[in-house]
Amino acid sequence: MPGLLAVAAATGVAFGVHALVPAVNPSTAAVGLGALAVNLGLHRPVLHVGTHVASHRLLRLAVVLLGLQLGVGQLLDLGPRGALVVVSTVAITFTGTRLLGRLLGVSPARALLVATGFSICGASAVAAMGEVAGGDEDDTAVAVALVTLCGSLAIVLLPLLRQPLGLDPAAFGSWVGASVHDVGQTVATADRVPGALTTAVVIKLSRVLLLAPLVAGASIALRRRSPAAPSGRRPPVLPLFVAGFLAAVAVSSSGLLPEPALHAAKTAQEVLLAAALVGLGTGIHLRMLRRTGGRALVLGLLSWVLVATVAYAGVRLTGV
Template identity: 25%
Template sequence: MQHDKHKGSILPREAWGLFIILLISIISRGLGTLFPLIGSLLFAILIGAILQNTTKLPKAFDPGIQFTLKVLLKVAIVFLGVGLSLYDILHIGQRALWVIFFSVTIGISVTYVVGKWLRIDKRLSLLIGIGTSICGATAISAVKGIVGAKEDETAYALSTIVFFNLIAFVTYPIIGHLLDMSDLSFGIWAGTAVHDTSSAVAVGYAYGDEAGEVATTVKLARTLFLIPVMFILPFILRKKSTGGSHYKKAFPWFIFLFLAMSLLHTFGLIPMNMESYLKSSSKFMIIMVMTAVGLQVKGKDIIRLGIKPLLTGLIASITCAVISLLLIL
């Protein structure tokens, strides 16, 4: 019956949310040009978060916010493929795969042990560990059915990930500059350690264009680690597997489109002006995605979490960041 409300409307239900996101993104891009040290992406998150926590946003914005986070992010990543040749992808992948493997394995294990020590429910610590180590909200949504997580546990884990994504966005570029990291090294670090795909891509681009492209490629490779983890989980939890539907849903099919774009670029089949248009469009879409991330930051939810899940998330975040950094440097 929910659709009846929208039957008389000419606009799709995502329109209002997309309109506010577009408006904030245009303002953020303008402010980012005026204050390049802060940058458009950080302005987008801040304006979104301030709006969410100081005003009562209409429910009508929700479909547009979700569309931006789920669909627009994938379109932006596919468009980013035009800037990378297959040779670049293989070179980056070769350097990053073992870093991802150790970061994911140790990250989940440490979080699980810390969760036990703090006497947090096994399901919640697994959600936080998998979300932190693999791909944030996507990973949590994919495994919540397998671990049998309740809605409030899922919401707790998601809030923890959002909170530490924000911290990563501010701290990673500062650490990168202090350590005088190259764009390639920083991109691998952001791709292996920052939780959500949207934030990993944005953190990379906050450092530099090359770092952004590297972070995107590494993050997509890291997302694929979700599949083996989903197969192993039922054995850890000693419960029956819930069938193939979870795996199909979790597999990031858009990676094939990203590779197809890269293939076209490798053989010079995309005209130069089209390439630059797609690249600039994808960068603006990432500003829109970060606006949507900001609009999801609810201070009340983070405070309500209590100290234990936040402490677990903090240890998980630091573990992933330090391990991947030590393996890269």
């Protein structure tokens, strides 16, 4: 309970920071507050159980509720060209980041988590893949820190690049939706250019729909490569909460839930995600990052450049 109360307080502060400085979304502030607490020595042992519950259980709930923001109809709205941009961006970023990780000497589990976070939807995707990646909590914390850092940079830098790159508002929205990691970061980036937000959200949420098949595919590949872990357990083909995410997509697509319920679920998802990221932030020790995060930082920056470049090329070539 003490840890959860501390997480709740920090979550409130994160939303307060966002209200005062709209460019800083709650997810970014939440990770920063968690990291600040642990590196200032404020993360006392009495808080550890609660922050652990937040970073694991609450994050899984947030992933499930994210499914209620999606619908199969969104893929139909994209059309073949939009779907091509989304699928090719995810595939090239995911594969390319893992190859770059191998070249940089980043551990396979950490590279897999970074690749998933950058190609799909940030911390939520990292959480979903963490069930099958076989890494430790440091790997998860580093991956979350990288997608938070680069997604926050995108909010500032991408709008500045719109005119030099020759993108009208609709094309800019497509580029943002196809390249920015977290849903909140996507909204914050696109909202800075009038006329870009709707396209960005549709493209972004279509990327999120690829989360479950990507996790399932990676899990099957890992099971074939190493049939059993040292404990004798094999990673699940599809973690239970990812199955819940798919069930939520089905419910959303059915039209059974009224708009007020969907709006409440979206608000709950944002709050739970921020709370979970406070917990994950407490795993970001500067000593650990100095010791193991240098190559991962290079990997994250290269992955960010890769996803932005591939998405831009797709938008320009297809005219989405």
